Amino acid sequence: MNDPLGTPDPNREPLERLIEQVLREQPPRRAPRTLESRVMAAIARREAVPWWRSSFLHWPLLARVAFLLMSAGIVKLALSGVVWLTQEVRPQPLIGAVASPLTWAERTTDSLWHIVDLSQAVLQAVPSSWIYGVVAVAATLYIALIALGATAYRTLYLSK
Amino acid sequence: MKRKPAAPVSAVRLPRVRRVMAVNDDTQVDTTDPSRLSRSAEFTTFMHAYQDMVFSTAARLTGNDAQAEDLAQETFLKAYEHFDMLRTSPSPGGWLKTVATNLTLNHLSRYRKRWRFFSEMKRESAEDDEADTAFPDALLGVSTPDDLFASVHAEERHRLVEDALKRLPDHQRVPLVLYHFEDMPYQDIAARLGVSLPKIKTDIMRARIALAKMLGEARVRDGIEG
Numbered sequence: 001m002n003d004p005l006g007t008p009d010p011n012r013e014p015l016e017r018l019i020e021q022v023l024r025e026q027p028p029r030r031a032p033r034t035l036e037s038r039v040m041a042a043i044a045r046r047e048a049v050p051w052w053r054s055s056f057l058h059w060p061l062l063a064r065v066a067f068l069l070m071s072a073g074i075v076k077l078a079l080s081g082v083v084w085l086t087q088e089v090r091p092q093p094l095i096g097a098v099a100s101p102l103t104w105a106e107r108t109t110d111s112l113w114h115i116v117d118l119s120q121a122v123l124q125a126v127p128s129s130w131i132y133g134v135v136a137v138a139a140t141l142y143i144a145l146i147a148l149g150a151t152a153y154r155t156l157y158l159s160k
Numbered sequence: 161m162k163r164k165p166a167a168p169v170s171a172v173r174l175p176r177v178r179r180v181m182a183v184n185d186d187t188q189v190d191t192t193d194p195s196r197l198s199r200s201a202e203f204t205t206f207m208h209a210y211q212d213m214v215f216s217t218a219a220r221l222t223g224n225d226a227q228a229e230d231l232a233q234e235t236f237l238k239a240y241e242h243f244d245m246l247r248t249s250p251s252p253g254g255w256l257k258t259v260a261t262n263l264t265l266n267h268l269s270r271y272r273k274r275w276r277f278f279s280e281m282k283r284e285s286a287e288d289d290e291a292d293t294a295f296p297d298a299l300l301g302v303s304t305p306d307d308l309f310a311s312v313h314a315e316e317r318h319r320l321v322e323d324a325l326k327r328l329p330d331h332q333r334v335p336l337v338l339y340h341f342e343d344m345p346y347q348d349i350a351a352r353l354g355v356s357l358p359k360i361k362t363d364i365m366r367a368r369i370a371l372a373k374m375l376g377e378a379r380v381r382d383g384i385e386g
Contacts, residue, residue, distance in 0.1 A: 019368045022305045022375070023340040026321055031215035032229050036207055039236045040200070046237075 203243055207236055210256050217260040220337045222268065223326045231267060235260045261342060265352060268334065308375060324374040332367035335360050 051059055059067070123131070214235050219228035238259055239246055246252040309317040325333060335353065338344040344352070350360040 015368050015372060018304070018308070019371060020340055022308065022321055022371075025305055026318055028212040029216040029219050029322065031211040031232060032225070035211055035215065035229055035232055035236075036204065038229070038233050039207060039240075040204070042233060042237055043200070043203075043240055 199243070202247065203240060206239070206243070206247070206252070210253060211236070213253060214256050214260045217257055217342075218264045220322075220325060220341060221261070221264040221334055223328070223330070223333055227267065228264075231260065231264050234263055238263075257342070261338075265334075268330065320375060320378050321371075324371050324378070327374060328367055328370055332363050332370060335364045336367035336371070339364050 046054075051063070056064065056067075211232065215228055215232045218231040218235070219225055222228050222231070235256060239252075239256060242255075246255060249255060305317075309320075312320070325337070328336065335349050335355075338349045338352070339346070346357060346360055346364075349364075350357045353360070355363075
């Protein structure tokens, strides 16, 4: 057999055969004794859950049909309600009623714009070299933290 | 050489239904419903027949017994959901093996994505350049497992191989196990793992060499050669 790069290697075929034989002779690993009890406990827990708290696919057929019919009824009712509202209710009072509670949103937006303007003024007042310095320090600290985490993970977890 | 498949569940003699089936200290299967009790007993027998195979599949792919037990549990929970189909299936072992393999590969894929930054910072190309592809000196003249483990008891031989498999890095162990234990062809392994075909072939080849080296070292260390 040639290697993936196409170079013939006389040692490769015997090695593949040897490893194949070694691995094929391995018996299955013995499962831990706790496996059976864990599985049966999980099954018991699942079966203790009432049907209406399990996933929809596991509901009884009648319950599924009833749920679908009820959902269709609610959708139809909601659509009828919207149609009735648009035809029967005069729009002007409705718009006024909806708009008045939304004035707080307008005020919040104005406040946010004030904060943006203030930030722009501060940034223009501070020398740009300071800003670059702060950004560089923050980036360095961030990278150092990631490197520290990676080193700790490799040392404490992977080396186990 | 194909391994002998586990006996189908229909061929396994079912135990008599016990009055109370304690499954752990604080959980018991409902014994008030005879059909459910019978199903549980039948499923327990089914598990006994296949749990070693399912656990082995997950353990060899992950190289981690705790993760393998979780994955085996997940596999059997899926089997329980499909037990009505499996109890009459001619090849429930094949179904279980496929589910165990898929769950394990999905688990490894999620785990790998999560920890890639931390554990795989080395450039693959650099790693490939450094790899030693020579046939291990300690194994020159060895052509069969009996040559390799001439005076080693079978149990010790199996332990040495399992330990060596665990020590392989994931990117070598997973394709090696899929190729040699699960009989998957190179193309299928490459497609399943989302890796190029040449890379898979190289990884499997290097895994064989690394495994052979570890076994050769164990052979020298344990004085098997003499």
